[in-house]
Amino acid sequence: MGPMFDGPEPIYLQIAQMIRAQVLAGELAEEEQVMSTTQFATTFRINPATAAKAFAGLVDEGVLYKRRGLGMFVAPGAREQLLADHRARFFDEVLAPALAQADILDIPTAEIVDYVLGRPRPAGTSDDQSTGPTTDPTPR
Numbered sequence: 001m002g003p004m005f006d007g008p009e010p011i012y013l014q015i016a017q018m019i020r021a022q023v024l025a026g027e028l029a030e031e032e033q034v035m036s037t038t039q040f041a042t043t044f045r046i047n048p049a050t051a052a053k054a055f056a057g058l059v060d061e062g063v064l065y066k067r068r069g070l071g072m073f074v075a076p077g078a079r080e081q082l083l084a085d086h087r088a089r090f091f092d093e094v095l096a097p098a099l100a101q102a103d104i105l106d107i108p109t110a111e112i113v114d115y116v117l118g119r120p121r122p123a124g125t126s127d128d129q130s131t132g133p134t135t136d137p138t139p140r
Helices: 011-024 037-044 048-061 078-104 109-118
Strands: 064-067 071-074
Touching: 011 048, 011 078, 037 048, 048 064, 048 071
Parallel strands: none
Antiparallel strands: 064 071
């Protein structure tokens, strides 16, 4: 086992997560070929069957597809699908618990909105409400 895959999850799940992250980040583009199971096995010193299991799961999810005789490729629409999945999980797993905690702490919604609208944004990110004063409650 290579040092890259040292988490508690099975290696095939770690490989799948790594490929999902590369697709999300745009490091692997749609229709781009991914390493073969043999290349994965050699590069990361893992069993080729482990890589194949990861790829099979990603095919089932619609992230990868196989071109007969050529290998595995990133599926069209894979990044958008992953973004939609991660956004849904963000609201359920991150934002909902944070808002529940804010309720417990009696933090007013307006204070949360002011914080969100006033926080610095990394370059290149979009924000539908990035113009105008942060205290204006009218929707844009």
